[in-house]
Amino acid sequence: MRTAFAAYVKASAGRISASEVISQPPHAAYVHIPFCRQRCHYCDFPIVVTGDRLEAEKRANLHKNYFNALIREIGLEATSGRPRRALTSVYFGGGTPSLASARDISNVLHTLDSVVGLEANCEVTLEMDPGTFDLAKAGEFQSIGINRASVGAQTFNSELLKLCGRAHSVDEIYQAVENIRSAGIQNFSMDLIGGLPTQNLETFKDSLEELIRLNPSHLSVYDLIIEYGTKFGRLYSAGNLPLPSEEHASEMYRMASIRLQEAGYVHYETSSFALEGFQSAHNQTYWRNEPYFGFGLGAASFLDGNRFKRDGRMRGYMDWVSTASKYEDLEMPVEEAYTFQSEVEEFIMLGLRTARGLNFEELCGRFDRDIAENVFKSLKMQERHHVHIEDGKLARLTSPEGFLVQNAIIVDALKNLPF
Numbered sequence: 001m002r003t004a005f006a007a008y009v010k011a012s013a014g015r016i017s018a019s020e021v022i023s024q025p026p027h028a029a030y031v032h033i034p035f036c037r038q039r040c041h042y043c044d045f046p047i048v049v050t051g052d053r054l055e056a057e058k059r060a061n062l063h064k065n066y067f068n069a070l071i072r073e074i075g076l077e078a079t080s081g082r083p084r085r086a087l088t089s090v091y092f093g094g095g096t097p098s099l100a101s102a103r104d105i106s107n108v109l110h111t112l113d114s115v116v117g118l119e120a121n122c123e124v125t126l127e128m129d130p131g132t133f134d135l136a137k138a139g140e141f142q143s144i145g146i147n148r149a150s151v152g153a154q155t156f157n158s159e160l161l162k163l164c165g166r167a168h169s170v171d172e173i174y175q176a177v178e179n180i181r182s183a184g185i186q187n188f189s190m191d192l193i194g195g196l197p198t199q200n201l202e203t204f205k206d207s208l209e210e211l212i213r214l215n216p217s218h219l220s221v222y223d224l225i226i227e228y229g230t231k232f233g234r235l236y237s238a239g240n241l242p243l244p245s246e247e248h249a250s251e252m253y254r255m256a257s258i259r260l261q262e263a264g265y266v267h268y269e270t271s272s273f274a275l276e277g278f279q280s281a282h283n284q285t286y287w288r289n290e291p292y293f294g295f296g297l298g299a300a301s302f303l304d305g306n307r308f309k310r311d312g313r314m315r316g317y318m319d320w321v322s323t324a325s326k327y328e329d330l331e332m333p334v335e336e337a338y339t340f341q342s343e344v345e346e347f348i349m350l351g352l353r354t355a356r357g358l359n360f361e362e363l364c365g366r367f368d369r370d371i372a373e374n375v376f377k378s379l380k381m382q383e384r385h386h387v388h389i390e391d392g393k394l395a396r397l398t399s400p401e402g403f404l405v406q407n408a409i410i411v412d413a414l415k416n417l418p419f
Helices: 002-011 018-022 056-079 102-115 135-143 158-163 170-182 201-214 231-235 246-262 281-287 314-322 340-353 360-366 369-380 406-415
Strands: 028-033 087-094 118-127 148-154 188-194 218-223 266-269 272-274 293-295 300-303 306-309 334-336 387-390 394-397
Touching: 028 102, 028 281, 056 102, 056 293, 056 314, 087 102, 087 281, 102 118, 102 135, 118 281, 135 170, 148 170, 170 188, 188 201, 188 246, 201 246, 218 246, 246 266, 246 272, 281 340, 340 360, 340 394, 340 406, 360 369, 369 387, 369 406
Parallel strands: 028 087, 028 293, 087 118, 118 148, 148 188, 188 218
Antiparallel strands: 218 272, 266 272, 293 300, 300 306, 306 334, 387 394
16 A cells, blocks of 8 residues: 555655645636526525516516626626636526526626636536527527537426426427527537436436437436425425435436446536536536636635635625625625635545546645545545545546445545544
């Protein structure tokens, strides 16, 4: 074991430190567009429900006021004095960003470009919910620079869509994919949720096979999390009927991992699968624990080692932006301040979530030898079960079994840290 460490301790000399990594200028931005037709029963995100009954004029004014505030907030970044680095990814999440106009999204992109800069090949993703856009609108999005879409399918079972409070039909999923492709957006992701109420292995498999047939470049497969304050949170408790058992939910995940890899997808992160070359550039910023901008209602940022989260209430957010004339006027409550321990734990946890794995040379270079050695010892004990260690330098969780028990593996690795 000492011999293996001697090799990578020497190799790690001169590597960038943790403090240097987190102080680098951000090269990714998340932009929150909060508007939704209705709230899904599992959703606890900061959104604004506009419904189908809100008068067109009121809806237009709501959008106008929000985008004015959003662009103002981005503009204030110009006065921060922060070093600049052109963005390699922009992600419009929600909410339902495809409810916004292409003009509003374009204005945000132009503002980001003028304030921070966009690389020529910047990955620009827009979440596009089925039933919220037609071919013409998809074409408008493509023409302003949207080169990647994320389609929230969730399931291809009509009854489950209704049960989840989704505002679209199964037919609208197919139409959304057709519109996106016809508009020239060939890089798109789709979401699938397992562990839904009344869902069984057969209905999950049917949806999985439909996704494979549609052949998106990227797939995200999530297990339902019952969040406090949601409709599901009021109706159900984890592990109890009509929710699938933990064993059945695990089998859904196992089925998805095996079947998607058979279909040519790379299982490159716990919940993420991609055709080769189509891994999400934006999400990898999070998994590498690198700084990123966040803009908009409830959005989170990771800047200068601190994590901030904006007000999730529309009035609170609007007031927060309107009272500032420069960046330093923005009072951002620190959700999580940088500490050496928290940075070590994030690095280990995020590394083990990915197929890239936890690199011991990087761990030693960014932190120190004692930390790396303790983690190595812990993971070495799991090697026969759910961890694969390559050349004493790299630890990867096996797919899907290692990913299924990753929480226990990570907890075990963290408890052996010398803090």
